[in-house]
Amino acid sequence: MVKAQAAVLWEAGRPWSVEEIDLAAPGPHDVLVRNEASGLCHSDHHIQAGDSPAALPIIGGHEGAGVVEEVGSAVTDFAPGAHVVYSFIPSCGRCRWCSTGHQNLCDLGAFLMQGAMGEGPRAQTRGQGLGALSLIGTFANYSLANEASLVKVPESLPFAQAALLGCGVPTGWGSAVHVGQVKPGDAVVVVGAGGIGMNAVQGARLAGAEHVVVVDTASTKRDAAPLFGATHTAASMEEAVSLLSDLTRGVMADVGILTVGKVEGAMIAPFLELVSKNGVGVLTGVGHGSDVALDLKVFTLWQKQLRGNIYGGCNPWADIPRLIRLYESGLLKLDELVSAVYPLEEINQGYADMLDGKNIRGVVEHRH
Ligand SMILES: NC(=O)c1ccc[n+]([C@@H]2O[C@H](COP(=O)([O-])OP(=O)(O)OC[C@H]3O[C@@H](n4cnc5c(N)ncnc54)[C@H](O)[C@@H]3O)[C@@H](O)[C@H]2O)c1
Ligand SMILES: [Zn+2]
Ligand SMILES: [Zn+2]
Secondary structure: OEEEEEEEEOOOOOOOEEEEEEEOOOOOOEEEEEEEEEEOOHHHHHHHOOOOOOOOOEEOOOOEEEEEEEEOOOOOOOOOOOEEEEOOOOOOOOOOOHHHOOHHHOHHHHHHHHOOOOOOOOEEEOOEEEEEHHHOOOOEOEEEEEHHHEEEOOOOOOHHHHHHOOOHHHHHHHHHHHHOOOOOOOEEEEEOOOOOHHHHHHHHHHOOOOEEEEEOOOHHHHHHHHHHOOOEEEOOHHHHHHHHHHHHOOOOEEEEEEOOOOEOHHHHHHHHHOEEEEEEEEEOOOEOOOOOOOOHHHHHHOOOEEEEOOHHHOOHHHHHHHHHHHHHOOOOOOHHHEEEEEOHHHHHHHHHHHHOOOOOEEEEEOOO
């Protein structure tokens, strides 16, 4: 039994509660990780706000990095002392999806919503079993995770930057590179430039886009966007219509990426207006309704596409090492993404700052 400090959600709409929890001893395929940093992704806020359903109580956090403390009897790929990042979707390497280059769709991901991949509850507090977000729960200074949820990282990589490689960076970068399939010379529009969207901008730039237009209601994000590769900014989708039309002589964006914090059904039609004939609109941001109104005739006759996206279409075992190489060679910015650091006790302030548009990515640094 290991004692840990964790941010627990007891009830939707209530703040994260920081308290002591007990973690079970590692099962055969488990790894006990001493967490060092965890990113504050908007997806956890959807659960806290009650927009995304989850079995409660739950330890939050799905974007984290740390050091292996102890391994279960059947674990062969990780040893104590190894530096690791969590992949927010586990990857078995063998299922139909993993074995065809779609680790982001691994069948183990089906366990995420049910909250169990090991045996029984693996954490508890106040005499009650706790779930762990994405089966990892990185808003805790220790986590018990299945080895399928971990990827090794070099010791030279700072923990805060490493943590973002578990969700925000691959999800955003892959939105452009894998799902949007941005080509050299493309025009790309990214709507919502937060922790995910700013990395979609980086992916579009690295894939050779000529124009990368960022649409964000927050002026702080518009001001920061050129650092990551944006060539133009706009404060609304309406404003971006004339901007894109001027830039592309009326063709519009080859690829659109929607990464606002909360997707509303009413955003889809104006979003697809920014996309060219034969263009693709990538839906990365999470929405909860089913009320999408589209001009179906235009959608069909202009041969538009709307593609869902989980984890940027990434294969964590291949893409996380690739993203680390890009960072080491100076082509991918990670340091600049970490815009504020909080102790775990201030996690609710971190989320307030995210909603106020103050952060590109806020990060919790754990203490032990
Ligand atoms: N598909 C996936 O695999 C996946 C993974 C992680 C996160 N997400 C989702 O991606 C979305 C973005 O997450 P994040 O962590 O980057 O959030 P964030 O809060 O850091 O960023 C959202 C950005 O959208 C901007 N914004 C909000 N409303 C807007 C509007 N109407 N027009 C233009 N800009 C607007 C905000 O100012 C902010 O900069 C969330 O819905 C999150 O749940 C999806
Ligand atoms: Zn996330
Ligand atoms: Zn799999």
